[in-house]
Amino acid sequence: MLHGTCYDNLRYLCKHIGNRISGSEHAAKAVKWGEQAMKDAGADKVWLQPVLVPHWVRGKESMQIRYTPTGTYKPVPMLSLGNSVGTGGKVLKADIIMVKRFEELKAMPEESVKGKIVFFNYRFKQDLIQTGEGYGDAVKYRGGGPDAAIAKGAVGVIIRSVSTGADNYPHTGYTHYADSTHTIPAVAIGNLTADSLEKFCNLNTVSVQIQSECKMGTPQYVQSYNVIGEISGTEHPEEIIVVGGHLDSWDIGEGAHDDGTGIVQSMEVIRAFKALGIKPKRTIRAVLFMNEENGLRGGVAYADSALKKQEKHILAVETDAGGFSPRGFAFEISDEKRQKIMQYKSFFLPYGVYSFEKNGGGADISPLKKQDVPQCELLPDQQRYFDVHHTPNDVFENVNHRELKLGAVVLTQLIYLVSEQGL
């Protein structure tokens, strides 16, 4: 809380590199920065692990809505979903058909959807206290919206953003197509635009114009890297504890909470051991994974390498839920190991960390599951995360320095205990 460098590291990442989608020049800069920052943190060894990543580019994009048949087209904030096709820069113009759920669309005759743009007006369930649950519920429309619309002959899809925000930021995020030869543009709008659209779709025919240039880049795949730093264990160097977040972000905002905070916290764990002069009994490794957002190729490459080298990971910890006040850890772990960790609970209570019962892990460490590596996820307070997640508003200013540092403190403590006691 007094000497941590994670907040300063985050400022640099956000303000001097900025957003950093896989395959971009910014992502390449972030790798170089991460390598140096990991060295500065004091890791015994630092190396880059090759990952070939997809390269999607947004280009220019805009959308205009005509709310009434006699009205004019008015621009609204929008973002194409990640991995979406664009309109090739041309104007895609169509009437909107609004549905609230997949079931409603499925029940419609094809002729009432054909040639139109489907608006999935599905609301984030704000009455769920754990916003992660609301995200899991609503994100189905971001992932599955395009295919459902294609099946009915639609020419485009608009989703109400997967957002808890009382604002109008559109939220991007990964979508996909079952058949890559049959695709339609997919975009997201903010909650306030969606409210207007809902109102007018209930009154009359609403039309929309979309222009977008998004597509896979040239080349479609780019050489990139995971950044890895390690402190070797003194007694059981072969037993590895890994902690990580992801270095890539979406191509808007600054990727502050998603997942700049996880990156700088992971490096802070290394720094804290060094600053405190603690030589861990087991090996501690911090990993800045590449390509979490649109491919997970960094996570897969890491697990592949671990398998090939026959590495023994005793715990994998992910921090990718924002740099908010920590409240607990979730685990995907045997009951026996969970009980062992639960014995440490009293050490965490003074830090406001009380929840150890939930199940969870993280995307980047999930490929290690095949090797039976116990999974763990830092659980920060979740009320604000889906306000800023995948938006232009995910910026450094929205990260609180104490909340960020406190997350690093409790991560370090967990990893210290496991490095001393094993698991």
Next chain:
Amino acid sequence: MLHGTCYDNLRYLCKHIGNRISGSEHAAKAVKWGEQAMKDAGADKVWLQPVLVPHWVRGKESMQIRYTPTGTYKPVPMLSLGNSVGTGGKVLKADIIMVKRFEELKAMPEESVKGKIVFFNYRFKQDLIQTGEGYGDAVKYRGGGPDAAIAKGAVGVIIRSVSTGADNYPHTGYTHYADSTHTIPAVAIGNLTADSLEKFCNLNTVSVQIQSECKMGTPQYVQSYNVIGEISGTEHPEEIIVVGGHLDSWDIGEGAHDDGTGIVQSMEVIRAFKALGIKPKRTIRAVLFMNEENGLRGGVAYADSALKKQEKHILAVETDAGGFSPRGFAFEISDEKRQKIMQYKSFFLPYGVYSFEKNGGGADISPLKKQDVPQCELLPDQQRYFDVHHTPNDVFENVNHRELKLGAVVLTQLIYLVSEQGL
């Protein structure tokens, strides 16, 4: 979480009324607004309770620092402390003498302090996880700084703000003088200015110019009011549960977290009972207290009235620690009653409310202690509060709608349980 009006109420209070120090026109507007908002919330009875409040006014103020003997004076952000005297608009110019603690000042010979401005460079202890503890520790310099400086013949006092902020906002707040005929101007500077000042005070003689107009207003006391709303109990109307926050704020920013959030949450409790059609067995009263910041006369008037009317309060709940994610309730209560409330713990865990063991209450309800009224305080997450507390940055935009509403949810639940089961 879906139908609450507290966030909209807070927006109105912050954006259409703004800050509202006791005795000001804004405070009078806030009383009228509060009365109407309490009626809109559906209270059976709404009334105003007279409170005569002090009226302190800031006026214009500025401060310039000359960091080196040959340098020029440069303006820095500053705020006079509340209740401080000013310089009468004249320039107060003096050299600075920096001390870190009271003890250091006390040990100095009077001649080395006489005629100078004392800079109390005491840092908020950021390594304390509960920032309330850090506040309690550092605020001694805000309250006691002037008298300690006067005792050594100083002509003014500057304090490093009582602030967790990684920024340069100055924080105001109440100060006082033991002898009202012997006073000196007292101002606060932000953390970054304090860092510079520390650096240069260690190198050479630093001089400062202060100009300020703050003083007690004319008239010195103004008629104001607590705003009270009530739902009468159906079975034990004579047993009262009170929940409140304070309507006044400092005269800068918007008094959003301090304590607009407490005000709108207290009214939300009333609204929720009405919206849900719940007729409480015991009487529930929401109170918007006046003058918490510089006099506590609203809290005193409320307790005086309760005593005079022989009212029986079974629980007093205060929400005045910011509109952040709730984590628990603190109590000043008998063990027996605490055990009764602890039985409800499992109802709160799904909302992330887990801490019921701490001792606490609140300023506005503290005068009820003489009548042995059990005290209770909502405990929100505290990491961000002392970044914005008493600053121009305590604005609506820094309140998250879900965090605010969640606090109102758990307040309502606690009060519902006590209204049904007694205490």
